[in-house]
Amino acid sequence: MSILLVAKNRNLAPFKEALLNADKNLDVEIWPNVEKPERVQLAVAWNQPKNVFDSYPNLKVISSLGAGADHLIEDSTIPDHIIFTKIYDPSMVTQMNDYVYASVLSILMKLENYRNSEHWDPAPKYSREDLTIGIMGLGNIGKETATYLSNQGFKVFGLSNSKKEIPEIETYTYNDLDPFLKQVNILVNLLPLTKETEGILDLALFKKLKNPSFIINVARGNHLIDEDLIYALDTNIIESAYLDVFNEEPLPSSHPFWSRDTLFITPHIAAISDPDNVASALIDNYKRLLSGMELQNVVDRSKGY
Template sequence: MSVLVISPGRNPEAWVRELKNQHPGMNIVVYPEQHDDEEVEYAITWKHPRGIFKNYPNLKVIASMGAGVDHITSDPEIPEDVIITRVVDKQLRVDMCSFVLALVMDNLRNISIHHCSKSWEPKKYKRIQDTHIGIMGLGELGSGVAENLKINGFKVSGWAKSKKEIDGINTYSSEEQDEFLEELDILVCLLPLTKETENILNKDLFDKLPKGAYLINVARGEHLEEQHLLDAVNSGQLSGAALDVFRKEPLPEEHPFWENENIFITPHIASVTDPKHVVPQLVENYERMTEEEELLNVVTQEKGY
């Protein structure tokens, strides 16, 4: 039996090293090195070539290297009987919480604006207690961000497909989107990427926000209609945006986002998976698979999360 590591564009050396440290007897092959397709029962991946998993007749599990699984579930040729798993990591949650808080505070206190303007003219700032932040997506990361912002004194609301219960935070279901949006100063997107959420950050949604609201997208680039954002920022409907994810990464040099002074860009750094933190989960699921036990953090293919 073999474990296949397949991550084009991402150096797998640290992952292989940690897998061997955690499970010395594991037979690991790294795509595209030569291997026996029939021997592979467990695959660990990030952004695999589309359709490749249909070549493995004995594949049982596809494990994402990160919290996101849309790079797997969006492949229409994933075998239906294969189990998909994701990573749930406390450090990813902590990193995301601190990153979003940093973006929020930068927006409130105009730190980047003052730095870039090279001017001594003070700009009026906003206060924490006067700022209402909405979180779209209340999964592991979204709920953590909501709770962290609440602890730091912000008024926080949350929106998800189904209504959630989070202490001290008003939450809304998918049918209550208009009510959720109508009083927000800042909107943070932490939704999973599914057919229902693709392009959800669009003109219709922006028009439901109060004029001058601010957008933070730390989920997926495919959530955002890019031209709709540019139009909303240029018209003043949105005061600006902070974007950490994009449809094409790295963001091309000629992309108009680079030229817009009210759109802040970071290179997908909000929350980066560390192999040392997550490989133990991958190894445990490998052992559970070999013992025919129930796996951890299983994804429902129909839902996409």
């Protein structure tokens, strides 16, 4: 039996090396160079091409290479009997905490005022009491990020599909979106991408935030309506935004985002999967699959995460 690695425009050699370093008896192949498709029982995928799994008659499980599984759920060519799983990598939590906190500190210190500036004109900084933070999405990463920011002295609110109980953090469900938004200056998006959350970051939402307001999107580009953010930035509805994910990646050089000084762009690097940690999680699930045991981190297709 074998493990198949599938991704477009991504070097999967480090992940194969990590898998073999962890267990030299594994049979690991990287798409499209697959010698024995009938042996594949578990595949690992990231932004896979359509119909790519048609040639693997014994495929039972497809794991996302990251914490999100929307690229699998949206692929209608994958049969319904295939089980989806995702990766929980503790190092990604640390990376996400660092990225979001760095963005929050930039806002707090008003560092955007000095971007490309030749004027020696100090701007009054915000205090922690001036700004409240809202975390949309309280999954494995979101709840840790919310707690981390709370521990840094910020007032933090959380929003999720179902009610969560997190110490020192007031939480809301989707039904209470408006009461949540009106208390928030800095909105951090860590939602899963589903039919319900696609396009949720729009002009109507931006107008409900507490003034001054800021956006940090580290979930998926499809959560954001690009044109609405541009309008909100240009009309000062949103003071500034920090984006690590985009509707099209890499972000085209012609995209109007590049011309906005109040918009900070990074190339999807907020939390990057570590091959060694991914290998450990994959091997555990692979052995569970072969032994008929319950799999870890199974995705609920009906919920989208």
